[in-house]
Amino acid sequence: MKYVIINDKKYELKDIPQDTPILWVLRDYLNMTGTKFGCGVAQCGACTVLLDDKAIRSCSTAISEAIGKKITTIENKDDKELKALRIVWKEHDVAQCGYCQPGQIMNASALLKSNKNPSSDQIKEAMNGNICRCGTYNKILKAVSTVAKG
Known part of the structure; x- marks a missing residue:
């Protein structure tokens, strides 16, 4: 089963196309709207999240790159x-x-x-x-x- 860990919670990736940007998985599928859409081409940084503690632009990083990894968003209250x-x-x-x-x-x-x-x-x-x-x-x-x- 394909999954990601977002803010220390495991999410299965059912019916989500693997080329969907992480930003849209967060906002559209999981209703986590703290991460913002800015430019859509990884130039402004508004969509920055952490993937295994490294900053990435979620608007241009496919969810397939996060499978089995840890995503941290601004909604994380324990970090x-x-x-x-x-x-x-x-x-x-x-x-x-x-x-x-x-x-x-x-x-x-x-x-x-x-x-x-x-x-x-x-x-x-x-x-x-x-x-x-x-x-x-x-x-x-x-x-x-x-x-x-x-």
């Missing part, structure tokens, strides 16, 4: 990095319109999972490609730095 990032995001008043923020937080989470104490340059490099139309990049940098410093 240590996500919890810390959500708290600091509020403290630093990062979000303006908020549309890109789930993708920003997910990308930051992937960074912190692989590098517990990134430098400012490493944060900028890792977050490059997650577009924020409101321009809150300095607040994002401060928030991620705050979490990294503990």
Whole structure:
């Protein structure tokens, strides 16, 4: 049986075409709408989720690539990095319109999972490609730095 694990819960992939992007499986089949559709061509980062703790663009990654693997979305309430990032995001008043923020937080989470104490340059490099139309990049940098410093 084909399955994926999303936010620590196992889902069987019945009647879902294997070339369906993860984004649409999450939103249309599972009603998890925290992950946003932005550009549809993996350029803006709004759709970022984690696949085995690595940031991916869910709009362009087929569900077949996730079979037997772990997907983490912004809806995950138990993930240590996500919890810390959500708290600091509020403290630093990062979000303006908020549309890109789930993708920003997910990308930051992937960074912190692989590098517990990134430098400012490493944060900028890792977050490059997650577009924020409101321009809150300095607040994002401060928030991620705050979490990294503990």
